Structures are given as structure tokens and as C-alpha cells.
Amino acid sequence: MFKYLEEEKRLEKARKIFLHAKKNSKFYEEKYKNIDEIENYKDWVKVPFLTRTELFNNSYPKTRSMLTYPIKKMLITSTGGSSGIARYGVMTYQEYEEFVNVQAKAMKLLGIKEDDIVANLFVAGNLWPTFFSVADVLKKIGAVHLPISSNINVDQIIKYILEFKPNVLLSLPTVLIFLADKFLSENLDGNFIKFLGYAGEHLSKSAQEYLKKAFKNAKTFALAYSSADCGLMGYQCNKCKSNEYHVPTDFQFVEIYDFEREKICGKGETGEVIVTNLARFSQPIIRYRIGDLAQWKDFPCSCGDKNPVFILKGRAGADFKIGGEYISMQRVERALSTFVSRDGISANYQLSIEDVGEEREKLKITLTVESSTPDISSKWREKIAENLMKEIEPIKVGVEMDYVYLNVEFVKLGSLERSPITGKIKNLKDKRAGV
Numbered sequence: 001m002f003k004y005l006e007e008e009k010r011l012e013k014a015r016k017i018f019l020h021a022k023k024n025s026k027f028y029e030e031k032y033k034n035i036d037e038i039e040n041y042k043d044w045v046k047v048p049f050l051t052r053t054e055l056f057n058n059s060y061p062k063t064r065s066m067l068t069y070p071i072k073k074m075l076i077t078s079t080g081g082s083s084g085i086a087r088y089g090v091m092t093y094q095e096y097e098e099f100v101n102v103q104a105k106a107m108k109l110l111g112i113k114e115d116d117i118v119a120n121l122f123v124a125g126n127l128w129p130t131f132f133s134v135a136d137v138l139k140k141i142g143a144v145h146l147p148i149s150s151n152i153n154v155d156q157i158i159k160y161i162l163e164f165k166p167n168v169l170l171s172l173p174t175v176l177i178f179l180a181d182k183f184l185s186e187n188l189d190g191n192f193i194k195f196l197g198y199a200g201e202h203l204s205k206s207a208q209e210y211l212k213k214a215f216k217n218a219k220t221f222a223l224a225y226s227s228a229d230c231g232l233m234g235y236q237c238n239k240c241k242s243n244e245y246h247v248p249t250d251f252q253f254v255e256i257y258d259f260e261r262e263k264i265c266g267k268g269e270t271g272e273v274i275v276t277n278l279a280r281f282s283q284p285i286i287r288y289r290i291g292d293l294a295q296w297k298d299f300p301c302s303c304g305d306k307n308p309v310f311i312l313k314g315r316a317g318a319d320f321k322i323g324g325e326y327i328s329m330q331r332v333e334r335a336l337s338t339f340v341s342r343d344g345i346s347a348n349y350q351l352s353i354e355d356v357g358e359e360r361e362k363l364k365i366t367l368t369v370e371s372s373t374p375d376i377s378s379k380w381r382e383k384i385a386e387n388l389m390k391e392i393e394p395i396k397v398g399v400e401m402d403y404v405y406l407n408v409e410f411v412k413l414g415s416l417e418r419s420p421i422t423g424k425i426k427n428l429k430d431k432r433a434g435v
């Protein structure tokens with residue numbers, strides 16, 4: 001269903017965007033002043049990357065330097081700031097229509113059909129496009145839309161769900177986990193739910209299993225790999241594993257780049273995802289460093305679709321450093337996972353790290369976990385701390401040397417701080433100076 005473009009054709013489209021941007025936008029004119037012509041891929045790799053800070057500093061309404069059209073017949077959106085500072089973007093209605101078209105194709109491939117009743121549980125408002133674009137996507141598919149949102153009282157959300165019995169829930173992992181917490185602690189029947197579609201964050205395996213406990217008949221799937229900056233960058237077929245995505249080559253030119261070794265990644269090598277949107281001329285997005293890590297799969301997908309598949313490897317920089325070692329958040333998740341759903345323990349958590357002590361020479365590490373019964377869950381505090389130390393050696397060493405204070409705490413469901421715009425919980429809060 002998604003068109004496949006040979007690399008040569010992709011480059012041709014990317015080159016068209018490049019020339020348009022250089023000619024019509026002040027920002028790109030300056031940025032590309034030393035690049036004359038792009039004839040082949042060798043020329044293309046000389047095009048400098050676009051960073052998040054550049055997008056932030058040069059977007060409308062601060063300046064119009066990235067825009068190539070006047071502000072007319074346009075939509076203004078925000079990325080929501082979950083990955084640093086919120087960036088605004090503009091696109092024409094025509095471009096938005098194309099964004100919706102590809103999202104609808106991706107959702108159809110996942111099996112969302114006309115007779116599905118779909119609860120839209122994304123956060124609405126604050127220029128964040130997910131809530132209203134889900135509305136447009138569902139309209140295109142013809143499915144029944146319940147625009148509940150998740151910025152209303154959770155009891156009200158549950159009331160609508162029990163009243164209309166949607167078979168599909170779409171939201172962020174944070175919200176789906178929160179609903180699972182509520183369904184489990186209040187003993188509600190969620191067996192009519194067949195699909196849980198998530199977007200915006202990664203959903204760990206243990207969190208997936210947790211959702212299964214509350215919604216026994218539900219299949220969990222990632223809606224798509226997309227961002228407010230770039231639109232859809234990856235879609236899944238029924239052969240894709242949970243972190244694998246086909247590239248819509250007719251819509252997006254995706255490269256994977258290794259910044260340490262300064263080279264384009266071949267198959268099997270991990271690097272950062274670099275995106276050039278092939279449909280957006282109003283505010284071109286060219287070789288944008290989106291901030292995710294990925295790897296090309298080294299064989300074609302067995303579904304028959306020729307669009308290449310990449311494996312998403314998490315967020316670049318979603319690690320923290322202790323004792324000179326980089327620790328991936330996956331290890332924190334693993335340490336917690338065996339305790340999730342015991343005595344009300346939720347899969348929603350936050351790890352905070354801060355400097356303490358007179359000379360700020362010590363480290364306080366706190367793992368705060370939501371629970372439907374924080375008092376009862378508290379009996380697992382030590383066991384979880386032990387598991388964290390077992391999983392992450394530098395924490396264990398730090399505790400033994402009295403350099404790290406490790407704490408595990410439980411708070412009531414819904415009380416960890418959420419982004420007011422997107423509703424996401426920040427799993428890592430590194431408050432140390434210089435981080």
C-alpha cells in the first residue's frame with residue numbers, strides 16, 4: 001500500500017526540497033551557501049545536518065527565516081517539548097492532508113477498520129497535533145471516533161470507556177499504564193478491548209505484559225514511528241516486531257548516521273536517525289537529527305514490501321552516567337519489571353539523580369514508582385533497591401563506598417509529574433549540574 005521509491009528517485013525528491021529551501025528560505029540560503037549542486041549521493045552527504053536547536057531558534061513566530069511561503073492556509077503545531085525544548089512548526093493544509101494520508105495508511109495496515117470503535121485518549125491542546133490528527137486519520141479510515149482525550153478526569157475517561165465499550169484505545173504508554181492501574185485496582189472488566197495502540201513513547205516489554213493483565217484480550221501495537229516535526233517516519237506490517245518499522249520511501253528520506261565514527265551506517269550498524277521529509281516545502285526539514293537510534297535490518301521483510309526496515313534502538317542520550325559508565329534506562333526498567341503489578345505497583349516510574357552533600361560530592365538516586373496502594377507496596381522497597389544494585393554495578397559500588405544514596409519510593413497513581421502538553425512522564429530526571 002505504501003509506494004516504494006528506489007534510492008535514486010528518493011534522492012531526486014530530496015534534491016528538489018533542498019533547492020527549494022536554499023532558494024526560498026533565508027535560513028537555508030545561509031546554511032547551504034557553500035554547497036552548489038547535488039548530483040549524487042556523494043554530494044548529498046555533504047549537506048549539513050539540521051539540529052533541534054536550529055529548529056527551535058529559527059521557527060515561526062520567532063522568525064520567518066525557515067519559511068518558504070507566506071503564513072496563509074497553514075497549520076501551526078508544537079512538538080510538545082518531551083525531548084527538550086518545544087519546537088513550533090508550520091505546514092500548509094495541503095501538506096497536512098498528505099501527513100494524514102500516510103498516517104491513515106499506516107493505521108489501516110495495523111488492522112483498524114470501519115467497524116472499529118476507537119477511543120482517542122491523546123492530550124488535546126497546546127498546539128500538539130496528535131489528538132486532532134488522530135481525528136482526521138480515523139475519519140479517513142471511516143472508523144467510529146470517540147474523542148475523549150486524556151486531559152480530563154480519569155474517572156470520566158473510564159466512565160466513557162465503560163459506557164461506549166470501544167474495542168480500540170489509542171494513547172501514550174503513560175496513559176495506557178495508568179488506565180491499566182485503574183482497571184486492576186478497581187477490578188473493572190476491560191475484556192471488550194481488542195487493540196491498544198500507543199505512540200509518542202517507547203513501551204517496554206514488561207509494561208506490555210502489565211497491560212495484558214488489565215486488558216486480557218488486547219493486542220498492543222505501536223501506532224507508527226512519527227513526530228510532530230517530520231510526520232510519519234516508519235510504519236509496521238504484520239511481520240514487523242514491536243521495534244521494527246518500514247520506511248515510507250515516497251514520503252520520507254531516512255538515513256542512519258554514526259556520529260562517533262562520522263559515517264553513514266551500513267546494515268547492522270547502529271546510528272542516529274536522520275530525516276528529510278519529501279512532502280514539506282513550506283518549512284523544509286532536511287537531514288534532521290531527530291534524536292533516535294536505529295539500525296537497518298539486513299534482509300528484506302518477508303511481507304513482500306520492498307520499503308526497507310529499520311530497528312528502533314531507543315533515544316539517543318536516554319542514558320545516564322555513573323562512575324564513568326553509561327547506563328541505559330532499560331536496565332532500570334528490567335530491575336523494576338519483576339515487581340510490577342505486585343501489591344498495586346505500576347509500570348509508571350521516574351528515576352531522579354541529584355548532587356547532594358556539602359560539596360555536592362555525593363549522589364542521591366531516587367526511583368519513584370506509582371502504586372494503587374503505596375503503603376502496601378512499600379514492603380518491596382529494599383528488594384527493588386537490591387535488584388537495581390544487582391542490575392547496575394556502578395550503583396552497587398557507589399552505595400558500598402557511601403557515595404550513592406539509593407532510595408525507592410512509592411506514590412499514588414497519577415501523582416508523578418506529567419508534561420502538561422503531552423501527558424508523558426519523564427522516566428529520567430537528571431538534576432546534576434552540567435547534565
Ligand SMILES: [Zn+2]
Nearest residue numbers: 237239301303
Ligand atoms: Zn513488512
